[in-house]
Amino acid sequence: MPPSVPSLPRRVARTLRTSLFAQVLCALVLGIVVGKLWPETATALQPLGDGFTRLIKTVISPLVFCVVVVGIAKAGDLKAFGRIGVKALIWFEVASTAALVIGLVAANVVGPGKGMNVDPSSLDASAVNETTGGGHLPSTTEFILNALPQSFIGAFADNELLQVLILACLVGAALLHLGHTKVPKVLPAIEQAQEIIFAVVGFVMRLAPLAVFGAMAHLVGNYGLGVMKTYAKLIVLCYVAAALFIALLAVALRLVTGLSLWKFLRYIREEMLLALGTASTESVMPRVMQKLRRAGARDDAVGLVLPTGYSFNLDGASLYLSIGTLFIAQAVGVDLTLGQQVTVVLVLMLTSKGMAGIPGSAFLALAATASSLGAIPAGAVALLLGVDRIMDSMRVVTNLLGNCVAVFAVSRWEGALDIARAKKTLDGEATDPPQDGDGDDAPAVEPTTAETPAPGIPAQKPKEPAPEVG
Numbered sequence: 001m002p003p004s005v006p007s008l009p010r011r012v013a014r015t016l017r018t019s020l021f022a023q024v025l026c027a028l029v030l031g032i033v034v035g036k037l038w039p040e041t042a043t044a045l046q047p048l049g050d051g052f053t054r055l056i057k058t059v060i061s062p063l064v065f066c067v068v069v070v071g072i073a074k075a076g077d078l079k080a081f082g083r084i085g086v087k088a089l090i091w092f093e094v095a096s097t098a099a100l101v102i103g104l105v106a107a108n109v110v111g112p113g114k115g116m117n118v119d120p121s122s123l124d125a126s127a128v129n130e131t132t133g134g135g136h137l138p139s140t141t142e143f144i145l146n147a148l149p150q151s152f153i154g155a156f157a158d159n160e161l162l163q164v165l166i167l168a169c170l171v172g173a174a175l176l177h178l179g180h181t182k183v184p185k186v187l188p189a190i191e192q193a194q195e196i197i198f199a200v201v202g203f204v205m206r207l208a209p210l211a212v213f214g215a216m217a218h219l220v221g222n223y224g225l226g227v228m229k230t231y232a233k234l235i236v237l238c239y240v241a242a243a244l245f246i247a248l249l250a251v252a253l254r255l256v257t258g259l260s261l262w263k264f265l266r267y268i269r270e271e272m273l274l275a276l277g278t279a280s281t282e283s284v285m286p287r288v289m290q291k292l293r294r295a296g297a298r299d300d301a302v303g304l305v306l307p308t309g310y311s312f313n314l315d316g317a318s319l320y321l322s323i324g325t326l327f328i329a330q331a332v333g334v335d336l337t338l339g340q341q342v343t344v345v346l347v348l349m350l351t352s353k354g355m356a357g358i359p360g361s362a363f364l365a366l367a368a369t370a371s372s373l374g375a376i377p378a379g380a381v382a383l384l385l386g387v388d389r390i391m392d393s394m395r396v397v398t399n400l401l402g403n404c405v406a407v408f409a410v411s412r413w414e415g416a417l418d419i420a421r422a423k424k425t426l427d428g429e430a431t432d433p434p435q436d437g438d439g440d441d442a443p444a445v446e447p448t449t450a451e452t453p454a455p456g457i458p459a460q461k462p463k464e465p466a467p468e469v470g
Contacts, residue, residue, distance in 0.1 A: 020208060021270045027209035028216055028277050035220025042221025048214025049278050055204045056283045059197050061156045063286050064307045065168045066194035071300030072172025073187050080414065081169070081300050088305045088410045092313040093349075095402055099245055099315040100345045103322030106241040108341075112234040112323070113330030118383065161307045168303070201286040212277030219279075219389060231387040238323055242394045245319060249405045257412045258419065263426040264404065267291065272397065279392035281310065281400045288400070292407050295425040296418035301411040309403035316398030317365075320391055321348050325369050328380040340373055347373075 015022045035042040072081050147162040149155040155163035175187060250261035265272065268291055271284040285306065292302045325344050329336050336344070351365040366384070370376040411417035 020205065021273060023209040024212050024270065024273045024277060027213040028273065031213040031216030031277070032220050034213075035217040035222075039221035042217035045214040045221075046218040049211045049218065052204070052207050052211030053278060053280050053283050055207070056201070056286065057159055059200055059204075060282060060285055061159050061161065061164045063194065063197045063201075063289070064161060064303060065156075065164050065171075066190050066197065067289060067299055067303035068165060068168035069172045069175065069190050070187065070194060071298065071303045072169065073175045075298065075300045076176065078173050078176055080416075081172070081304065084301055084304055084410060084414050084416070085308070087413050088308055088406060089312065091406050091410055091413075092309060095249075095313060095315055095406065096318045097345070097349060098248065099318040099398075099402075100322045100348055102241055102245050102248075103319045104326060104341055104345065106237055106244075107323045107326035107330075110233070110237050111330055112237050113327040113383075116331040117333060118331045118380070162311055165304065165307055198286070198290060201290075205287065208274050208277075211283075212274060215278045231390070234323070234327055234387060235390055238320060238391055239394050241319055241323060242316060242398045245315065245398060246401055249401060253405050253408060256409045257417065257422070259408060259422055259426060261401070261405065264295075264408075265401070267295070267426050268404070272400065275396045275400055276393050279389075279396060281396055281403075284400070285310070288404065292404065295408075296421035297407050297411045298416035298418075301414065301416040302407055305407045305410050306403055309406050310399075313403055313406055314395075314399055315402035316395035318348060319398060320395055321351075321365055321369070324366055324384055325376075328366070328370070328383050329376050331383055332377060332380050334375050336373070336375065340375065343373060344369055 031042075031045075034045075072078060075081065146160070147166065149160070149163035149167055152167060154160075155167055175183065180187075246261070253259055253261050253264075268288060271287050271291070275281050275284045289302055289306055292306065293299060322344065325348070326336065326341075347369045348365065351368050366381045370381060408417060408422070412419075
C-alpha cells in the first residue's frame with residue numbers, strides 16, 4: 001500500500017505549525033486586513049510589536065559581547081581582529097557612498113518633487129520637532145566620545161552597541177594576554193552564557209508572528225493606504241533605487257566571494273520578513289548573527305562587522321536621505337547646482353553615521369543637510385512626515401542585506417570565510433557545526449591539550465573529528 005498523502009488542510013496546518021516564515025507571512029497579511037477594516041482598534045495594537053522589540057534588544061548587547069570575546073580569544077590574533085575592523089570601515093564607506101550617489105542620480109533623472117510648487121511657509125515645522133523629540137545629531141567629537149563607555153554596566157544598560165564592542169575588544173585582548181593559566185574558567189563561562197542567550201532568543205522568536213501582526217495593523221490603521229497615492233512617484237523611485245543598489249550588492253558578493261545573494265535571501269527569508277513586519281533590523285540581529293556563523297563566517301568577523309554596520313553602514317538610510325533631500329528641494333522650487341549636490345553627499349556621509357538609535361534621525365539628518373546648503377528651508381523637511389513610515393521597509397531590507405554582504409565580503413578579504421561551508425549552507429545542504437576559528441585560507445585552530453595549550457584558550461581534551469557529509 002502506498003503511503004497516504006495528507007489532505008490539503010492538514011498540510012497547511014502543519015506548515016503553519018512548523019514554519020516561522022508561514023506564521024509571520026500570515027500575521028503580516030492579517031495585520032494589513034485588520035488595520036484597513038478597523039483602524040481605530042488597530043492603532044491600539046502597537047504594544048505587541050514594541051514589546052517584542054524590547055525583548056530582543058534585551059539580549060543584543062550581551063550576545064554581541066560574548067560573540068566578540070570568544071571570537072578574539074579563539075582566533076588567538078588581536079592584529080587580525082584589528083585588520084577586520086579597518087577593512088569593514090573601508091567597505092562601509094564605499095557602500096554608503098555608492099548608495100548616496102545612486103540616490104542623487106535617481107532623483108535627478110526622475111524628479112519626484114518637480115511640479116509640486118509647495119510654499120514652505122505653509123508647512124508645519126513644529127511637527128518635525130514632535131517627531132524628533134527636539135533632539136539633534138551628535139557632532140563628530142560627540143559621536144566619538146559617545147562610543148567610549150563611561151562604565152562597564154552602563155554600556156549594557158543603555159544598549160550602546162559601539163560601547164559594548166569596545167569593552168568586548170578589551171576583554172578579548174586581556175584574555176589573550178593573560179592566557180589559560182591565570183583565567184582558565186572565564187572563556188568557558190562566556191561560551192556557556194552565549195549558548196544561554198541564543199536559547200532565550202529562540203524562546204522570544206516564538207512571539208514574532210504576534211509582533212508582526214501588531215506592528216502592521218498599527219501602521220495601516222494609523223497612516224492608511226491613501227498616503228501611497230499622494231507620494232506614489234517618490235515611493236516607487238525609492239524602492240526602484242533600492243532594488244538597483246541590492247542588484248549591485250549581489251554582483252559585488254558574487255565577485256568577491258562567489259556566493260549568490262538570492263540564495264542568501266532565501267536562507268534568511270524568515271528574518272527578512274520579520275524585519276519587514278516590525279520595521280526593525282535590530283529585532284533580527286541575534287538570529288542573523290547565528291545564521292552567518294552557520295554559513296561559514298568566523299565568529300570574530302561576524303561579531304565585529306555586523307554590529308558595527310548597524311551604526312556605520314546604513315545603506316538604505318543613505319539612499320533615502322539623498323533622494324529625500326532632492327525631493328524637498330524640487331518640491332519647494334530650489335534647483336541645486338552640481339556643487340551643492342556634492343555637498344549633500346559629503347554632509348550625508350557624516351550625518352548618516354550618527355543616526356543609529358536616535359528617534360526621528362532621518363529628519364534630523366535632512367534638516368542638518370538643508371541647513372548646511374542654506375538654499376532649502378529647514379521646515380520643508382515636514383513634507384516627508386506622511387511618507388517616512390512607508391519607507392521603513394525599503395530601509396530595513398537594504399540596511400540588513402548591506403550589512404550581511406559586508407560580513408561575507410570582509411570575511412573573505414581577511415580569509416575568515418569557509419567558502420565550501422557557505423555554498424553548502426546556502427544550497428540547503430546539511431553541514432557539520434562550524435569549528436571555531438576556521439575560515440577560508442586560514443589554518444584551523446589546533447585542538448588544545450594540557451601539554452600544548454593555545455594562547456588565551458583554556459586547556460581541553462581533543463575532540464573527535466566530526467564525520468564528513470557525503
